Structure formats: C-alpha cells, structure tokens
Amino acid sequence: MGDVQWPWQYSFPPFFTIQPNAETRQKQLDAWRTLLLDYCRTQKVSVIDVREGDLLPVFNNTTISRKLSPDAIMTVLGVLQKTGNAEPLDKTRTRWNVYWHTLDEWASIVYKWAQDNAMLNTVCTFYEIASDSGDLNGIDDGVLTKALRVLERRQQAEILTLDGGSGVKFFS
C-alpha cells in the first residue's frame, strides 16, 4: 500500500467542520470527495463504518487534533453516492461501500481482465480475480460480487456457487 498524499486541506483545521457558506462548502466537499476516493484506493478501504470513522486517519488528523464527525462523514459519503462512488449497506446509513471505480467501471475492468487473461467461457474463482497484479488486486468480495451482477445484467457473466467459495463464468 502506498503512502497517502495528503492535500493542503488535510492540515487546514476548518476542513474538518462542514462549512456554513454554501459556496465554500461546495469546494470543501469536492476536496473531501477527491481525498476520500484517493485514500480508499491507495489504502484499499472498501467498507466504512460511520460510527468508527475516527479510526481511519483520513477522518482524524491527530497532528492538528481535528476529526470529521459521524454526521459530517455521512454528508461526504452522500456526495460520493451521487456520483456512484459510494452506497449505504444498511437502512440507517451507518455502513457504506466506497467504490473508487463506479460499479460500471469495475464491471468493465473485470471483463477486460477476463479477455486479457483468456478466461472467457471458463470458470474462475474470485480469488483468481483478486490476485491480479493490476487494479483488481485485493478487490473486496462484496464489491466484486456487485460488479459481476452488473456483468450478469449485461449477459457477459454468470456467478456460480462453488464448493470452496464463489466463482464466475465469463461469456464471450
């Protein structure tokens, strides 16, 4: 996992307070969106629990003693949701999936991987997909399943239940 490149806002104390002025808040949320997606991609974080947000350094800058409150985290995730980059996992919106690629993008990436690795018309396991050396490396099972469901809808794949876990068959 690479180091996170913190933007200047991360050390700017009011960045951790949702801004009252609409225009400033827009800039702030844009910056949060970029930062959070960056953070999740480099640190491979796919699930965020709003109540435990301060366990993640991205929401808790101990150097300047500033944290993003659970409500504020929910606001940021709401922004990500609008662009298809996040999705709540329960009705209370406390647990979230974060997609640094949208599910459509993930679906295309997985399908391209299958083409490139001559996996069309054969069955492969989730494990095989997640041990790819590129983008797909370490992909969360939940996210992968959702991406494959997109492919199922496109009739490009079918999810199978195997003995030792899940697998998928890609169609050409």
Add this chain to the structure above:
Amino acid sequence: MRRRAGVGAIQKQKLEQEKYKDKGTVIQENQFEQMTKQMEVFRGNLEEFATKYKNEIKKNSQFRRQFQEMCSSIGVDPLASGKGFWSVLGIGDFYYELAVQIVEVCMATSYKNGGIIGLDELRDRLIKARGRNIQHQEITVDDLLCAAKKLKIFGNGFCVIPVGKGQYMVQSVPGELSMDQTAVLKLLSSSGSPCVSLSSLKVQLNWEETRAVNAISQMVIEGLCWVDSQNEGEFSYWFPAMFNECITS
C-alpha cells in the same frame, strides 16, 4: 499753453499698439515654432531611447523602477494611454501584459483562497507561470503594484489592499472590503497567523461583540474564510490566503 491731444497723436498711438501686437504674434509664433521643434526633438530622442532600451525596459526591473520614478517626478504617466507617443516605449505593453497575468493567477487560485491573495504568493505563482527566461523572472513587487493598480479602472472587482508593514493583498472578487474587514486582514498579516477568533478581535482591535461578529460573518459569506468549530473554547476563523500549506500547494 498745454496742447490737447490731436488726432495725429491718437493715430500714432494706435499704430504703435498695432506694431506691438504684430511683434507679439511674431514672438508667439517663434516660441511656438521652437516648442514644436523641441517636442519633435524630444519625441525623436524618446523614440530613439525606446528602440535602444526597449529590451532593457522589459528585462531590467531596476531600470523599470527608475524610469517610473523619473516619469512620476515630471508628472507623466506612461501607462495612462496606449495611444500617446509614450506608447512607443512599450513600457505600457509590459504592464498590460503583467496585469493580464495577474488576473489569470487570481482567477486560477480564487477557488481555494476565496479571491484574496498575498502579493508575495501572487509573485511566486506569476514567476512560475512566466517561463524560465531570466527576463521573465525579474518581476518586482513594484511592478506588480503598478500593474495591479491599473486594473482598478475595471471597477471595484479588483483592488490592492495595503495590510501594513509593506505587505499587500490583492482582492479579485466583486464587492469592496469594508474598513473593518481590511482591519481584520491587517491584524492577520501583522500577527502572521492564518486565523482569528471573535475574542482576539475584541481584544486587539478594541471592538464590540456585534462589530466583530458583523465583520467576520460577512467574510464567511464572501468565502474569504472558513469556520472551525473544533477549536477549544470558541470558534476560530481561518483564511486560506494566509495559510502556508495552501500558499505553497
């Protein structure tokens, strides 16, 4: 017996007056001719000077400053018009170009600083944008001030605010800063800190609560500063334009 003035004398007087008049116009014409000649010589010299030193004016910041000083001491503003013969100097072009670049930098950074920028940061960014050539690099704070002041003619959307101790900030958002808001900027600039609180305003500027609240909330509305609610004790207000990590990012 004293003779009364005769017709002859009157006519003589008239004749003399006319001669005086004629002489007067002749002298005036002479002077005018001389002036015209002098102006032509001056103009010729100036053009010669301009063609000879045009590059020097563009390149050498000290030369530019001296030239500016000379102009102001004889009461001429070479930037006042692009049409007059001062334009042959090209010094106007230099500042116009600089002014446009200043606007560009202000536009490019306003998304993060809300439209106020320190003159030093402006200079750093400008120099980075102008290319590596030595002549592009030598831009002094004087040059910037000179160019930025010219932008005033576009209304109050653009102005230079002195914040004390030879420091300046350039404001590029429409709407003038009030005296009180300028006072806040001055306080920040002199303390070297990017943030204030209401109590520090009350103590250091001797303000009443409402006055401090008014000045700050207006600046929040204009997007010049951000609110931090996690400060111990009371809210603090942060100015990205004064925040080091923002300036250098």
